[in-house]
Amino acid sequence: MAFISLFEVIGPNMVGPSSSHTAGAVSMALLARKLFPAEIKKVEFTLYGSFAKTYRGHGTDRALLGGIMGFETDDLRIRDSLSIAKERNLDYHFSIGQDTGEEHPNTADIDMTGVNGERLFVRGVSIGGGKVKIVRLNQIDVDFTGEYSTLIISQTDRPGVVAHITKVLSEREVNIAFMRLFREEKGAKAFTVVESDERIPDEVVEQIRENPLVSDVMLVQI
Template sequence: MSERSSVFDMIGPVMIGPSSSHTAGVVRIGRVARKILKSTPKKAIITFYNSFARTYEGHGSNRAILGGLLDFHTDDERIKDALILAEQAGLEYHFKSVGNASTLHPNTVKIEMTADDGTEATVVGESRGGGVIRMRSVNGFDTNFTASSHTLIVYANDQMGSIAFISDVLSHDDCNIATMTVSRKGKNDLACLVFEMDSGIKQITLAYISELNWVRNVLYIPDIDQ
């Protein structure tokens, strides 16, 4: 006799329900968001778009995103209780849905977060199937990284030579750059540099980059599945 299974059953290391896009991918987006905020949010407004807007409750995406914000891995059995566990952790959350956003991927979620110390961050992520994600934007800048590699995000003044300089620093740390994305508010304004790398960065290197006088902020996200 076969056993009954729920939408939160696991296969291997990847959590799946009716669709891994609605569970495993969403958990990963939540975990990336938490790392960008650098803490568990105190408040979170979570907006599901398009396909997600119609199915997020039935497919468990609401539990999955909160599980990610609580830093649960995709195969963590606590995800099924994430609504209650989030409240117990002091996370005030609110879900919204937008069913017709034609410019966005069908499985898009936006998370607007506030930490205990008042720090705010907003991320937009896409769950693209099979647990694969793409972080479309961070704090209003286009980013387009997958979080499957070690990712460095540098907010810096838009000045000549900045990309080459950071690339050189990373090369001295034996970091091979796989992809790079650059977005900026405007010429000579704030820029966002995103480096996806095959290996991690030493803490001393992160500290050095952070102390550069033209760098505003540095975020580092290791491989999200580690």
């Protein structure tokens, strides 16, 4: 069972009205933005559950757009994020997804396209008190919160890749809090997610990329 502190019950510093539907949506989209390697040209949001039912009234649409543009949860520009997105020529669209019964009630898919054609699909959930989880990247189920400094390594699931990652981190004296491998199937595309409770040196990104079975490395710092 997840631990919830008194500060989480009170809620984060935020533009309201809802910690789950507004602050959580901002945090989810901001985390997705940090994972994306380029300037975003277009973003498509698909909403599920209570997000889909109340997103206009609770400002979830403004919150998601604000997060994608880099706004924090207490940034007053969130209230005007729809018009700001248009001023920035950010092409955005909201749609309602078909619930399968497996989604968390506060779920959003975020499909980003960069100015040079880069693509990243992220599914996030708002779990309460402004906290979020990323649960899918490019159709692979994952599980991380962004509350730690986080490395996400896109790779082919072959022997030696994880050993390469841990060797690089060990040489840089990175203290690993959590490390998990998520994959489509054995030998296929996979993500290794490494979380540390301290800042991860930026140079590990290029060192990890030296392995030919690594296709991309994303780094989110706390």
